[in-house]
Structure formats: structure tokens, C-alpha cells
Amino acid sequence: MSRPRLRHLALVVEDAAAAAHFYCETLQMEEFHQDPDGSRFVTDGYINLALIQRALDGDVPVGFNHFGFEVPDVASTAERLTGHGVAEPVLRGGDRPFAEYRATDPEGNWFDLSEHGFLPPDRRS
Template identity: 30%
Template sequence: MEPESFFHIALKTDDLATAERFYRERFGGEVIDRGSADEGTGATAVNHVALSVADKLVYIFDEAPYEAAGLVDEVPTGFLHYGFVVPDVDAAHEQLVEEVPFVMAPTTFGDLRITFLTDPAGVRVELIEHL
């Protein structure tokens, strides 16, 4: 399996405004999206901000979307995962499932097909297919 591109990192924080300000002021982050838990359901029922920092995206959540959807147990604040775009999430899952632990089977979220695995150190890696 070979990713097409590195897409983003995701962070969880107890103070969304402070985290956003940090990435804007210290790294020149530009807000490109913002969402409210009141406006979403399931995985989108989280407060979040997405920033463009250098040439990548940084998503900051008050609760991980997969946590809000009940797909995983509560995760601690800090680094959540990083994501790679792949051409076919289901094919990548099938290719890797015997070799690496997956924490979430392939799932469709809006216009994305995603799955999560862990690397040897336990770091979550998201595989993303744009539908």
C-alpha cells in the first residue's frame, strides 16, 4: 500500500480557543474551517477548527470525531492521529489487516471513506479515501 499524500494531523484539546490561537500566532496558521457540536450529529457533533499550517492541515477537536460517534473509547487530549490519503481504503485495509492492528474498520463519513490502524508504537494512523 502506498499513500497518495500526507493529509493532516489531528489534535484533541480541552481549550479550543487557546490551541487555535497558538497555531495562528506561533506558526501562521490560517483558519479554513470551523464547526460546532450543536450543528452536527454523531462524528460531526464536535467543536473543531481546521487550520492550514505551512502546506498541511491541522485539525483541533474538543472530542475526536470517532470518539463522539462511539466507535472507540475516550481518547486523551494531545496528539490523536495523522492521516494519509489512499486511493482505496477497503483495499488498503484488506492488504494490511493481517499485518497491523486496526482500531476502526473502514467506515464512511460523509464524502470520506476512512479506517484507523496503529503503528508499532501505538500511534493512530488514519487512511482516507475521498469519495
């Protein structure tokens, strides 16, 4: 891989289980991960789609949430980002098998950075 690749999209949904079922049944995606909060992750084998379960008391609206890039080197990518005036990417917490860092563009849109990609470990190339 010589340049970053868009490999991840995330939507906040009212019913993650129903949304995952829809994408699996209609577009032949495959569910590969479920978070304790009920969020589901599906893939077409190249890009994954996070279906983030909206919390009843949450203030995050339903709809588009963030996207993610697989990058060859987070440190050099972070250097290019900060060189363009945005904040340095921060390490994401949790035990997810993907998305090591969170960054923002100049408009404040969130995106993730990952050196090992967004697919399940057994599917990584």
C-alpha cells in the same frame, strides 16, 4: 500520487479556539473548518491539524489523538493492512469533508485514510 502521504495530525485540546488562534497567529496557518462541538481545523496548505475540543465529560485525554494518510485507493490499502494482521478499516460517520476511513496499526494507534485528501475541497490538488 503513487504512495500514501501523511497529510493530517490531530490533537485533543482544552480550548480549540485559542489553539487555532495560536497556530494561525504564530505559524501563519489558516483555519478552514469548525465542527459543531467547537473543534477547529487549520492548515499550512499541505498538512492539516485538527484541534479537537475536549468534552468536559469526555474520557479522551489532552494530547496526540490520531494521524491521517491520503491514499490513492482505500480498498487496496485496506487489503495491505489486513494482510498484516490488523482489523479492516471502518467507514467514519459524519459529514466531514475528509477522513473517510479509520484504521489502526498493530499497536492500536488510530489513523485515518482518505482518497480525496485532508484539505478543504477548494484547496485539493
